[in-house]
Amino acid sequence: MNNKKRKKYINRKRKEFAWGCLFILPTMTGLIILNIIPIFQTIYQSFFKTGAFGRGNIFVGLTNYKRLILDGAVWQALLNTIKYAIAEVPISIAIALVIAVLLNEKMQGRSIYRAIYFLPMVVAPAAVSMVWKWLFNTEFGLLNHLLESIGLKSVAWISNPAIAIYSIAAVGIWSVIGYNMVLFLAGLQEIPRDYYEAAQIDGANSVQQFFNITVPLISPTMFFVVVTRIIASMQIFDSIFMMIDTSSPALKKTQSLVYLFYRYAFVENNKGYGSAIVTLLLGVIMIITIFQMVIQKKWVHYN
Amino acid sequence: MKRNEKILKSMKHVVLILGAVIMLVPFAWMILTAFKTNSEAMQINPFVIFPKEWRTEAFVNVWNKMNFIRLYANTLIMIVIRILCAVLTATMAGYAFGRLKFRGRDFWFALILFQMMVPGQIFIIPQYLMVGKVGMLNTMFSLVFPGLVTAFGTFLMRQAYMGLPKDLEDAATLDGCNIGQTFLYVMMPLTKSSMVALGIFTALFGYKELMWPLIANTEQSTMPLSAALAKIQGQYGSNFPELMAASMIACIPMIVLYLFFQKQFIEGIATSGGKL
Numbered sequence: 287m288n289n290k291k292r293k294k295y296i297n298r299k300r301k302e303f304a305w306g307c308l309f310i311l312p313t314m315t316g317l318i319i320l321n322i323i324p325i326f327q328t329i330y331q332s333f334f335k336t337g338a339f340g341r342g343n344i345f346v347g348l349t350n351y352k353r354l355i356l357d358g359a360v361w362q363a364l365l366n367t368i369k370y371a372i373a374e375v376p377i378s379i380a381i382a383l384v385i386a387v388l389l390n391e392k393m394q395g396r397s398i399y400r401a402i403y404f405l406p407m408v409v410a411p412a413a414v415s416m417v418w419k420w421l422f423n424t425e426f427g428l429l430n431h432l433l434e435s436i437g438l439k440s441v442a443w444i445s446n447p448a449i450a451i452y453s454i455a456a457v458g459i460w461s462v463i464g465y466n467m468v469l470f471l472a473g474l475q476e477i478p479r480d481y482y483e484a485a486q487i488d489g490a491n492s493v494q495q496f497f498n499i500t501v502p503l504i505s506p507t508m509f510f511v512v513v514t515r516i517i518a519s520m521q522i523f524d525s526i527f528m529m530i531d532t533s534s535p536a537l538k539k540t541q542s543l544v545y546l547f548y549r550y551a552f553v554e555n556n557k558g559y560g561s562a563i564v565t566l567l568l569g570v571i572m573i574i575t576i577f578q579m580v581i582q583k584k585w586v587h588y589n
Numbered sequence: 590m591k592r593n594e595k596i597l598k599s600m601k602h603v604v605l606i607l608g609a610v611i612m613l614v615p616f617a618w619m620i621l622t623a624f625k626t627n628s629e630a631m632q633i634n635p636f637v638i639f640p641k642e643w644r645t646e647a648f649v650n651v652w653n654k655m656n657f658i659r660l661y662a663n664t665l666i667m668i669v670i671r672i673l674c675a676v677l678t679a680t681m682a683g684y685a686f687g688r689l690k691f692r693g694r695d696f697w698f699a700l701i702l703f704q705m706m707v708p709g710q711i712f713i714i715p716q717y718l719m720v721g722k723v724g725m726l727n728t729m730f731s732l733v734f735p736g737l738v739t740a741f742g743t744f745l746m747r748q749a750y751m752g753l754p755k756d757l758e759d760a761a762t763l764d765g766c767n768i769g770q771t772f773l774y775v776m777m778p779l780t781k782s783s784m785v786a787l788g789i790f791t792a793l794f795g796y797k798e799l800m801w802p803l804i805a806n807t808e809q810s811t812m813p814l815s816a817a818l819a820k821i822q823g824q825y826g827s828n829f830p831e832l833m834a835a836s837m838i839a840c841i842p843m844i845v846l847y848l849f850f851q852k853q854f855i856e857g858i859a860t861s862g863g864k865l
Contacts, residue, residue, distance in 0.1 A: 299691075301768060302689050302690060302691050305685070306685045306691035307691065309681040309689070310682045310697055312677075312681065313678045313679060313681070313682035313743055314700070316737050316738030317700065317738055320734075320735060320737065321712050321740065323715065324711065324712040324713075327714075328714055381608075385605070388601050393598075399605050400855065401848075401851055401855075402609045402613060403608065403609065403612055404855055405612060405613075408793065408847040409843060409844065410796060410797050410799075410814060411799060412799050412814075412818040412819055413815075413818055413836035413839045413840050414836075416835075417619045417833065417836055420619075420829055420833065421615060421618060423829075425631075426829070428614075428618050435636075460611075460612065460615070464612075468855050468858050468859050469858075492597075523710075524797075524800075527799070527800075527819070528799075528818075528822065544710055548803075552717075560714060561714060564710050564714075565711070567710065568707055568711055571707070572706070
């Protein structure tokens with residue numbers, strides 16, 4: 287009897303193994319070919335000088351990395367990327383949180399507001415960037431027309447090297463507010479209503495409630511949004527590629543690491559140096575991720 | 590007290606309406622510009638807000654310059670194939686990771702998490718070289734290739750399966766279902782909403798993607814909409830009504846889909862918390 291049970295158990299284990307392997311086989315095969323091997327190939331490639339289609343690979347050791355360390359454009363690009371992230375992430379999160387709190391109750395037009403704020407998420411960044419480039423146009427753009435009509439001077443939004451990266455960040459904020467808002471709305475639903483009722487009885491006003499109940503209790507969602515947004519903003523490419531011409535005086539002060547990667551790897555066909563740049567990006571993102579995991583304990587309240 | 594509440598409530602709407610207007614201005618300006626003549630668009634004294642006559646010239650011109658039917662078709666084919674492959678493979682793998690116990694499971698799942706942590710650009714050079722080596726650049730295959738499987742989707746589906754009660758599986762086993770049947774007839778139908786969320790995510794991701802088609806599909810016959818917009822801007826850079834018309838043509842199908850399936854779109858994003 288015992289032996290029979292055991293046999294049955296082993297049989298079941300075996301079946302589970304077979305089905306498990308069968309079910310993950312397509313995904314894992316694809317993942318290994320499409321992603322896992324390429325990670326190592328890219329790192330490997332960064333030690334080589336390359337010709338077209340990977341032919342004529344010459345091992346050059348750390349030459350690409352030496353060049354990278356001495357390349358001012360790379361460090362400027364890293365700085366541009368960080369500037370973008372510092373402008374985009376906190377502002378888009380703050381605005382989205384306020385809107386989510388305002389929308390987190392039964393009110394007229396709630397779903398219409400939600401639909402409008404979310405709208406930029408469903409249009410292609412390539413299209414959106416073209417529209418914003420036109421809005422930002424120094425001579426004929428709508429923004430400068432509005433400024434001039436209230437008596438202010440026009441601004442070279444995307445050709446002035448000092449401010450162009452922030453104009454691009456503004457587009458990023460506009461694009462991502464709805465997305466963050468939806469995530470916050472989902473997080474706000476989890477906060478029990480009695481907390482607010484208790485606070486009201488104790489005489490807390492809505493601002494106090496916001497900072498003492500909403501903010502701490504939404505911190506798990508907040509953490510998730512902050513992590514994903516920082517990582518996504520470190521990979522900014524589309525809007526820079528579409529809005530900043532290669533002849534723009536602001537290019538040097540706006541091109542991101544991914545933009546440089548694209549240019550070296552696919553325009554100048556130097557896949558080795560491109561690989562070194564994207565490996566640097568990998569390192570930066572890994573450091574940010576680890577750092578966030580460490581400080582997570584300090585400010586995220588899990589129930 | 591009552592009056593204060595009313596004031597607060599209308600203040601709320603003022604803030605929300607103001608924000609909504611800011612969100613909509615770029616869309617409005619895109620539409621208004623697309624119906625202008627080029628000289629109207631570039632007139633500053635006086636500045637023209639509404640076109641004198643709603644002209645469709647810009648649409649006709651870009652439509653003749655780019656083969657938009659082809660571009661729509663390319664985008665649609667890419668999205669449909671990607672959805673089929675990604676949802677199917679991720680649902681199967683998600684079930685295995687979420688509900689089955691087998692040797693090596695944690696190792697393989699760690700690879701999924703690892704893929705999700707690294708920046709996507711790191712895959713691009715080897716993927717490009719791979720597709721190039723088999724001579725498949727500028728084909729439907731190259732357009733679809735990077736999206737055939739999805740680590741993120743697998744993670745999403747695993748979460749969905751982990752949330753289901755254990756009794757269901759036990760009942761199915763008692764009724765004589767093997768693991769495959771349990772998955773197909775009992776468990777999978779219960780994760781439909783997650784599958785829809787993953788489908789929407791896959792569609793949006795494919796539609797928005799720019800860098801990959803920019804390098805792998807450079808010919809108009811196999812290009813998707815996003816890469817075509819970059820090309821149009823590069824070639825006809827300063828005819829603003831035409832650029833805005835092209836943007837509109839590229840945006841409208843997705844916006845219409847969104848308006849019809851708003852709930853699924855928004856809930857899909859909320860449940861997936863996707864990395865778009």
